Amino acid sequence: MTTTAPSSSAVRLAAETWESLFRSQVAVMRRLQAGQAFKKLPIKEYDVLFTLSRCPTGKLRLNEINDHVLLSQSSLSRLVDRLEKRGLVERSIAPDDGRGILLGLTAAGHELQKEIGREHVRDIAELVAPALTAEEQRELLRLTEKLQAFVAHKQPRES
Amino acid sequence: MTTTAPSSSAVRLAAETWESLFRSQVAVMRRLQAGQAFKKLPIKEYDVLFTLSRCPTGKLRLNEINDHVLLSQSSLSRLVDRLEKRGLVERSIAPDDGRGILLGLTAAGHELQKEIGREHVRDIAELVAPALTAEEQRELLRLTEKLQAFVAHKQPRES
DNA sequence: CCAAGATAGATGCATTTGCATGTATCACTG
DNA sequence: CAGTGATACATGCAAATGCATCTATCTTGG
Numbered sequence: 401m402t403t404t405a406p407s408s409s410a411v412r413l414a415a416e417t418w419e420s421l422f423r424s425q426v427a428v429m430r431r432l433q434a435g436q437a438f439k440k441l442p443i444k445e446y447d448v449l450f451t452l453s454r455c456p457t458g459k460l461r462l463n464e465i466n467d468h469v470l471l472s473q474s475s476l477s478r479l480v481d482r483l484e485k486r487g488l489v490e491r492s493i494a495p496d497d498g499r500g501i502l503l504g505l506t507a508a509g510h511e512l513q514k515e516i517g518r519e520h521v522r523d524i525a526e527l528v529a530p531a532l533t534a535e536e537q538r539e540l541l542r543l544t545e546k547l548q549a550f551v552a553h554k555q556p557r558e559s
Numbered sequence: 560m561t562t563t564a565p566s567s568s569a570v571r572l573a574a575e576t577w578e579s580l581f582r583s584q585v586a587v588m589r590r591l592q593a594g595q596a597f598k599k600l601p602i603k604e605y606d607v608l609f610t611l612s613r614c615p616t617g618k619l620r621l622n623e624i625n626d627h628v629l630l631s632q633s634s635l636s637r638l639v640d641r642l643e644k645r646g647l648v649e650r651s652i653a654p655d656d657g658r659g660i661l662l663g664l665t666a667a668g669h670e671l672q673k674e675i676g677r678e679h680v681r682d683i684a685e686l687v688a689p690a691l692t693a694e695e696q697r698e699l700l701r702l703t704e705k706l707q708a709f710v711a712h713k714q715p716r717e718s
Numbered sequence: 719c720c721a722a723g724a725t726a727g728a729t730g731c732a733t734t735t736g737c738a739t740g741t742a743t744c745a746c747t748g
Numbered sequence: 749c750a751g752t753g754a755t756a757c758a759t760g761c762a763a764a765t766g767c768a769t770c771t772a773t774c775t776t777g778g
Contacts, residue, residue, distance in 0.1 A: 406688055414687040415680050417696040417703075418587065424703040425584040426629045427710040428577065442734095463756065470585045475735050477758060482734095499743045499756040521574050528573040529565055531709035532702060537576040540702045543695055544576075544583040550690035551586045601764095622726065634765050636728060641764095658726040658773045 421544075431527055437519035441512065444469065445483055446520070448476075449513040452489070452505045459504040461494060467552075488512060580703075590686055596678035600671065603628065604642055605679070607635075608672040611648065611664045618663040620653060626711075647671060 406414075433443050441449075451468050452460055466476050480503060483489045488509035494500030505513065532540065565573075592602050600608075610627050611619060625635050639662060642648045647668035653659030664672065691699065 406684055410688055410693065411680060411684040413693060413696050413700075414684040417691075417700045418683045418687050420700050420703040420707070421580070421584060422588070423627065424707040424710070425580060426627070427707045429581070429629060431710060444734095461756085468582065468585065470588060472736050473757075474737080474759080478734075481758095494756090497744075497756080501757065521570060524577045525565055525570040525573040527710055527713070528577050528706065529569055530713075531706045532576075534569065534572060536702055536705070537572050539698060540706075541572075541576045541579050543691060543699045543702075544579040546695070547687065547690045547699075548579070548583040548586045551583070551590060551686055554686070554689075603764095620726085631766050632727070633729080633767080637764075640728095653726090656726080656774070660727065 428527055432520065432523055435519065435523045437516045437523070440516060444471065445479060446513070446516050448479065448483060448503075449488060449505060449509055450517065452503060453510065453513045453517075459492075459502040462501050462503060465503065483509070587686055591679070591682055594678065594682045596675045596682070599675060603630065604638060605672070605675050607638065607642065607662075608647060608664060608668055609676065611662060612669065612672045612676075618651070618661040621660050621662060624662065642668070 429443075432438075438446065447469055448465060451465055452458065462476060462480065463473075466473055469476065471479065480489060480491070484491060487506055490504050490506055492502045492504065494502050528537065588602075591597075597605065606628060607624060610624055611617065621635060621639065622632075625632055628635060630638065639648065639650070643650060646665055649663050649665055651661045651663065653661050687696065
């Protein structure tokens, strides 16, 4: 398999696009993190509760969660330790794989997720909704989903 | 000043848009961080070199840099300590404000930034260019710039 | 010009993170 | 089905991070 060398302008466009995506994420995240909601629980820990709350079965493998967050495997393991110590999640052994750990929310975890989630969603809407029209938001949603889908499927370079 | 309550669907759209922007950033960043280039220097430290390299005057105040990066003030201060210890940047006192610190690249810093930058840009292009058409990239660039501009100008809620 | 408050950045200290590695289970091969 | 390598998660330890606080400078009101 061969690929044609991308033109220099194509490279530049891709780089600028990523740069802008990244900076906008930093700007928004900075604001969201400062939200009142995250006095109760750091945003990274909330994100795990949120991810679990979205999951149809209510439980996820640690490695699945790890794909969603920007944390090393060991850091996630200890983050889950903290959540478990606070009684927000429960570890159980995956039925189909003795090595795997299934993580699920406790009642308290569900409760706290909803509580923080309400505030958090309000903060998000306050930042994003006035910045872009509904049409633009839908387009941004579509483009980032497309980008994410491509990146997720592409295998890492072996170089 | 009063604002009309946003409809529930507007809130949901904003939340989904942010969620997708965030996850796509995580997915791309994960790949980029794993790049060969960042064996030499962690990506967060590279980002400071990059930011300095982009600046017309070649020097920036620490608090300006801090706005670009998702780090606390103290963490940035120590990150700069590390860069300085490696001889990549130099601190100097801001001429117009005795409290302020101006940061500039050394020759070695410039060199390393360019070296890592070349690889990094290639990795970015490899991930982003095949995922979206040029037209789509331009649109994504426009939308994220617009979002960032709004968020930067909006003052924090005093709530 | 002085006092009081604000701002820029540095630092002590506890927490979080990642790398390297360890343990246990799984998948495959012969 | 034993042996070998791969995968999932945990853990020791050094490094990075954030919070609270400190020092030094700036700004403002009298």
